[in-house]
Amino acid sequence: MSATQETALKPVDTHLADILDAVEVLAPLDVTLLDAHGCVLAEDISAAHPLPPFDNSAMDGYATRSVDIAGATEHTPVTLPVVGDIAAGSATPYTVQPGLCVRIMTGAPMPPGADTVVPVEWTDGGIAHVSIRRAAPPGAHVRHAGEDVAAGTTVLQVGAHLGAPQVGLLAAVGRERALVRPRPRVVVLSTGTELLDPGQPLTTGKIPDANSSLLTAAAQEAGAIAYRVGIVPDDPTVLIDTLEDQLIRADLVITSGGVSVGAYDVVKEALGRIGEVRFDRVAMQPGMPQGFGLIGPERTPFFGLPGNPVSAYVSFEVFVRPALRRLLGVEPLHRPTVRARVTEPLTSPPGKRTFARAWLSVDKGEYVVAPVGGSGSHLIASLAGANSFVVVPEDVTDVAAGSAVTVMLLERRQR
Numbered sequence: 001m002s003a004t005q006e007t008a009l010k011p012v013d014t015h016l017a018d019i020l021d022a023v024e025v026l027a028p029l030d031v032t033l034l035d036a037h038g039c040v041l042a043e044d045i046s047a048a049h050p051l052p053p054f055d056n057s058a059m060d061g062y063a064t065r066s067v068d069i070a071g072a073t074e075h076t077p078v079t080l081p082v083v084g085d086i087a088a089g090s091a092t093p094y095t096v097q098p099g100l101c102v103r104i105m106t107g108a109p110m111p112p113g114a115d116t117v118v119p120v121e122w123t124d125g126g127i128a129h130v131s132i133r134r135a136a137p138p139g140a141h142v143r144h145a146g147e148d149v150a151a152g153t154t155v156l157q158v159g160a161h162l163g164a165p166q167v168g169l170l171a172a173v174g175r176e177r178a179l180v181r182p183r184p185r186v187v188v189l190s191t192g193t194e195l196l197d198p199g200q201p202l203t204t205g206k207i208p209d210a211n212s213s214l215l216t217a218a219a220q221e222a223g224a225i226a227y228r229v230g231i232v233p234d235d236p237t238v239l240i241d242t243l244e245d246q247l248i249r250a251d252l253v254i255t256s257g258g259v260s261v262g263a264y265d266v267v268k269e270a271l272g273r274i275g276e277v278r279f280d281r282v283a284m285q286p287g288m289p290q291g292f293g294l295i296g297p298e299r300t301p302f303f304g305l306p307g308n309p310v311s312a313y314v315s316f317e318v319f320v321r322p323a324l325r326r327l328l329g330v331e332p333l334h335r336p337t338v339r340a341r342v343t344e345p346l347t348s349p350p351g352k353r354t355f356a357r358a359w360l361s362v363d364k365g366e367y368v369v370a371p372v373g374g375s376g377s378h379l380i381a382s383l384a385g386a387n388s389f390v391v392v393p394e395d396v397t398d399v400a401a402g403s404a405v406t407v408m409l410l411e412r413r414q415r
């Protein structure tokens with residue numbers, strides 16, 4: 001690296017644009033309904049049949065002709081012979097002749113000849129004969145074929161997010177599968193010989209691996225299927241072997257650690273051997289060292305994030321999450337931002353975009369944002385106490401208390 005490359009920082013927006021240029025939406029996949037849940041639809045769905053498919057009863061009661069019970073009141077009930085029962089699912093072709101009725105259950109097909117349903121609550125519930133105490137106009141308590149959806153109607157469009165109600169609608173129109181944008185499969189691993197699995201007893205010099213859990217959870221929140229592979233020691237051969245094993249199930253790979261300039265920065269050393277990965281110094285704080293490229297035979301997007309947990313998470317939010325949303329084919333790619341009044345002064349290094357952990361709240365109808373914790377990128381406890389980042393632009397070094405700032409919201413979910 002030349003001296004100028006050493007010192008020149010890459011703008012955040014340029015790095016993000018390079019990433020988004022390299023990442024393409026995943027090819028659509030035909031999946032069963034429950035696999036489609038949580039995905040984005042890649043086809044328009046039209047109803048092959050009307051909903052409801054046939055006229056049916058909205059109540060348990062008696063199907064009859066409204067003219068035959070027009071005079072029914074509490075004091076002058078009308079008694080009709082009951083000629084049969086129609087249960088939901090029944091295909092018995094009763095025809096209701098004048099002066100008669102059939103007992104009918106909710107969801108059962110309306111028998112020809114009948115035009116109304118008298119709820120059982122308006123009657124004595126009789127089986128051979130029924131005494132009806134209230135008149136019901138034509139069409140009462142009848143659900144008409146197609147009143148929800150007419151046959152041929154487009155019920156869901158390309159790009160629709162398939163939550164539980166949409167999955168229910170797919171089933172209701174008779175679909176057992178749907179073409180969706182699949183959830184990206186994300187492989188997450190942490191590099192560092194100092195790392196132990198959480199729960200392991202600490203020994204001298206060792207720390208629990210926070211990043212693989214943090215980043216796997218973040219990828220899941222972003223809509224991915226994420227696999228926490230766990231810890232890889234600072235050994236390039238082990239890292240390459242692990243990546244080569246994992247690439248088979250990955251649409252995107254995230255590592256943390258090993259991307260700065262220290263000795264044992266294995267990610268930097270290893271990745272050149274299995275793909276085209278660039279390591280840049282990006283003009284941001286935290287998160288300056290960033291690796292990004294395409295690796296393996298499928299040219300899988302690869303992110304080599306810095307090791308400090310806060311740096312790793314900020315990098316995820318700023319670069320990885322938009323890439324995951326691009327893979328998913330959903331907009332907007334970026335977290336929402338708001339303008340808020342900051343409660344305390346902030347400083348930011350010249351030429352860098354600072355992402356400061358903060359708590360955003362509403363006070364008297366106005367957004368107020370309070371920085372939380374220090375600026376050290378190892379301070380994960382303050383990260384866990386934040387719901388947002390104050391974003392201080394590159395050309396600002398001092399932010400006065402009370403001034404307006406841009407705040408990036410870290411909602412748990414965003415669709």
Ligand code: AMP
Binds near residue numbers: 191207209262308
């Ligand atoms: P590195 O980027 O590998 O130089 O790591 C920078 C700092 O982050 C070091 O103090 C590491 O011990 C720490 N670190 C790296 N990976 C993790 C991890 N997975 N969990 C917690 N801390 C980590």
Ligand code: MG
Binds near residue numbers: 191193234307
């Ligand atoms: Mg390391």
